[in-house]
Amino acid sequence: MKVVLLEHTPHPDEVVAAAARLCYSASDIGTIRERLGGSRARDLVLKLLNLGHESPLEHVSFTFGIEEVSRALSHQLVRHRIASYSQQSQRYVKMGGFSYVLPPSIAENKEARQKFEQLMGDLQESYGDLLRVVPAEDARYILPNACTTKLIATFNARSLYNFFTLRLCTRSQWEIRALAWEMLKLAKVEAPAIFSAAGPDCWGPHGCGEGEMSCRQPPERI
Known part of the structure; x- marks a missing residue:
């Protein structure tokens, strides 16, 4: 932050x-x-x-x-x-390889952190795939609250x-x-x-x- x-x-x-x-x-x-x-x-x-x-x-x-x-x-x-x-727009700003916030409770739990980071990686990849075929304003629908x-x-x-x-x-x-x-x-x-x-x-x-x-x-x- x-x-x-x-x-x-x-x-x-x-x-x-x-x-x-x-x-x-x-x-x-x-x-x-x-x-x-x-x-x-x-x-x-x-x-x-x-x-x-x-x-x-x-x-x-x-x-x-x-x-x-x-x-x-x-x-x-x-x-x-x-x-x-005034907030950064996910409609006009492409969020490829987006960064995310890791909550402390997840960071302190090895199993939870592994699952969380794997999911974030999967979403980053899927978002990139979608950007190649649909507008950013639609691809953003899979972006997480952690973004x-x-x-x-x-x-x-x-x-x-x-x-x-x-x-x-x-x-x-x-x-x-x-x-x-x-x-x-x-x-x-x-x-x-x-x-x-x-x-x-x-x-x-x-x-x-x-x-x-x-x-x-x-x-x-x-």
């Missing part, structure tokens, strides 16, 4: 703080921003998070480049609707919070959970105040929301 932060809104703390302050100020936007110098923007962002006033977070965005992840992951990722995605893909994904900060709450939970699927950790680490470097409270439900003031399905093993904070 490779994850990079391609772009983000410049001065994210100031943008969020200015958006929040604007709602209650008669001043023009330039004056509001001037008054948010030093630690004032950061302090206001932390106050907003504490109060649960999340709408100003929607004014800043973060764009991630994501590679070497499975189609099984991407199918889960795009369920987060308030985000924008790797590439995406560029853009979230606003509020949507990212929701993503982190759901996907950093230890009950989420291992691969997308690993992606969420990498994305949070990158986002916190550029916007530490904004993402200071980001994490699974169990890190929050109300605790785990999984009820009887709770793992009761909160992940370590970063």
